[in-house]
Amino acid sequence: MHRPQLVLLESPEQLPEAASQRLAAAITEVVHRKGSCSLMLAGGNTPRGVYAALARMEQLPWGALRVYFGDERCVPPDHEDSNYLMARQSLLEPAGLAPEQVFRMRGEDEDRDAAAADYAAQLPESVDIVLLGMGPDGHTASLFPGDEVLGEAQRLVAPVYGTKPPPWRLTVTPPVLQRAGLCMVFALGASKADKIKEVFLEPVDIQARPIQLALDGLWFVDEAAAAQLPASLQAQAGA
Numbered sequence: 001m002h003r004p005q006l007v008l009l010e011s012p013e014q015l016p017e018a019a020s021q022r023l024a025a026a027i028t029e030v031v032h033r034k035g036s037c038s039l040m041l042a043g044g045n046t047p048r049g050v051y052a053a054l055a056r057m058e059q060l061p062w063g064a065l066r067v068y069f070g071d072e073r074c075v076p077p078d079h080e081d082s083n084y085l086m087a088r089q090s091l092l093e094p095a096g097l098a099p100e101q102v103f104r105m106r107g108e109d110e111d112r113d114a115a116a117a118d119y120a121a122q123l124p125e126s127v128d129i130v131l132l133g134m135g136p137d138g139h140t141a142s143l144f145p146g147d148e149v150l151g152e153a154q155r156l157v158a159p160v161y162g163t164k165p166p167p168w169r170l171t172v173t174p175p176v177l178q179r180a181g182l183c184m185v186f187a188l189g190a191s192k193a194d195k196i197k198e199v200f201l202e203p204v205d206i207q208a209r210p211i212q213l214a215l216d217g218l219w220f221v222d223e224a225a226a227a228q229l230p231a232s233l234q235a236q237a238g239a
């Protein structure tokens with residue numbers, strides 16, 4: 001049984017406050033230590049509330065932040081499926097981040113390999129804080145179970161044809177997550193309970209469970225998603 005840092009939430013409504021507080025503390029610590037902080041955002045729906053709560057924290061050293069994306073759907077940046085659009089609306093604009101602080105994946109480019117290579121060239125050697133969601137199948141970013149990109153050891157960003165619509169995406173590859181200073185995972189809801197049990201109790205198998213790349217991270221899980229974890233693991237969870 002793995003022993004990740006688990007924050008057990010009584011309800012999904014607790015995520016924005018709990019996660020934004022821990023994220024703000026982590027950002028502040030990195031900025032104090034290094035003078036700047038690279039933050040890689042997760043897509044999907046779960047993080048939206050966390051980003052909105054973070055954006056309200058005026059005391060954060062916002063000017064020292066550089067924002068990246070863990071994946072992007074291959075749609076225009078103003079498309080409803082765009083992870084950039086979600087981040088722009090919930091975090092980037094409300095927090096007043098300058099354009100030069102935001103490094104957007106160009107998912108809309110026709111040449112996806114070139115877009116992936118261009119983005120990889122913009123990434124730091126190690127991203128300080130990487131935010132991740134988890135799909136019911138154990139995918140994270142756009143690293144889907146069984147995809148050959150899970151064996152990628154050279155490229156830091158790659159195009160993938162995923163199983164979650166829209167299928168064409170750009171994603172960071174496992175080395176980016178493995179080199180991260182800190183990974184934070186947000187997993188809510190009963191639909192993820194089976195996979196959370198597998199992730200925490202089964203041996204590490206990145207091909208089957210890509211989210212296990214973040215097992216040594218900080219996990220925010222609500223009671224519905226944690227329902228199948230043994231009581232011992234739930235009991236040791238902090239809040």
Ligand code: 6PG
Binds near residue numbers: 043044132
């Ligand atoms: C994406 C995300 C993806 C997401 C999970 C969870 O672009 O879709 O990167 O990995 O984090 O699918 O999505 P929800 O937060 O919407 O459940």
